[in-house]
Amino acid sequence: MATALINDDMELTEPLLWEDYSTGRKPEKHAELIKKINAKNAKFIAFGLILGFILYHGLIHLRYGNNSCKWLLSDGRYKGDMEWQPYGCMMHKYSQTDTRRCMRYLAFWGRYNQFVFIGDARIYRMYLAFLDHLTGHASRSQPVPASHNFNDTQLKLTVAFVHSPSVSDTMVHMFHIWQKAKPPPSVIVAGAAAWSVRNSNDSTKAVEEYTYNLTRLVDSMDSIVDNKGQVLWALQEPVSDEKAVETNTRIDLYN
Numbered sequence: 001m002a003t004a005l006i007n008d009d010m011e012l013t014e015p016l017l018w019e020d021y022s023t024g025r026k027p028e029k030h031a032e033l034i035k036k037i038n039a040k041n042a043k044f045i046a047f048g049l050i051l052g053f054i055l056y057h058g059l060i061h062l063r064y065g066n067n068s069c070k071w072l073l074s075d076g077r078y079k080g081d082m083e084w085q086p087y088g089c090m091m092h093k094y095s096q097t098d099t100r101r102c103m104r105y106l107a108f109w110g111r112y113n114q115f116v117f118i119g120d121a122r123i124y125r126m127y128l129a130f131l132d133h134l135t136g137h138a139s140r141s142q143p144v145p146a147s148h149n150f151n152d153t154q155l156k157l158t159v160a161f162v163h164s165p166s167v168s169d170t171m172v173h174m175f176h177i178w179q180k181a182k183p184p185p186s187v188i189v190a191g192a193a194a195w196s197v198r199n200s201n202d203s204t205k206a207v208e209e210y211t212y213n214l215t216r217l218v219d220s221m222d223s224i225v226d227n228k229g230q231v232l233w234a235l236q237e238p239v240s241d242e243k244a245v246e247t248n249t250r251i252d253l254y255n
Helices: 029-036 039-064 096-108 121-135 169-180 194-199 204-226 244-254
Strands: 076-078 084-086 113-119 147-152 157-163 187-191 230-233
Touching (some): 096 121, 113 121, 113 169, 121 157, 121 187, 169 187, 169 204, 194 204
Parallel strands (some): 113 157, 113 187
Antiparallel strands (some): 076 084
């Protein structure tokens, strides 16, 4: 706190912080700064920050499109707690109550929620994990079935699994069916690379066949997305065994 020295005649020999230019004395620098901190300047600063955020996000949308979560499964990092954080969006951890409330809200507005999982045993485990999350009950370990369905009339929800250990005619046929459906499934989760990687024997021809079979799905996927469906292709995760380097190199080729 600034003090003022007062002589015997009660005259100020040093200026106070709040003294202005009308006294003929120049106020201290921090006093000038304090005077500039007011509602008017705060509004200018807030407006500048908001304008900066608008320009920044506008440029991102122009560059990458409106979907800020397009790198959900491809680009991101693992946080300190080893939780996956994709670039461009925030991951909200839904509880069972959150998920069911969301489904109930969509059902109230006439949306019929249909989720489809198609692929190998890894996709089947995702399917079971999704059901466990919805129902709150842990599923028993069992062999992968050819197909499986779950229905919840209260939520207008259908969840289905179709076993297709490779990108085969079965998968292509199912995507053709979903392409023609009106409306198509809300979300399709697909993936089938483990079996192909395991049986490829480092064959270049096997990779080419896998690539060709994937291209057979492109038209159906595009049509489903155009009709407001979502298609998520699950990449094959790397492994950490004694042959991890060789195996992961092959996995990268298939991904």
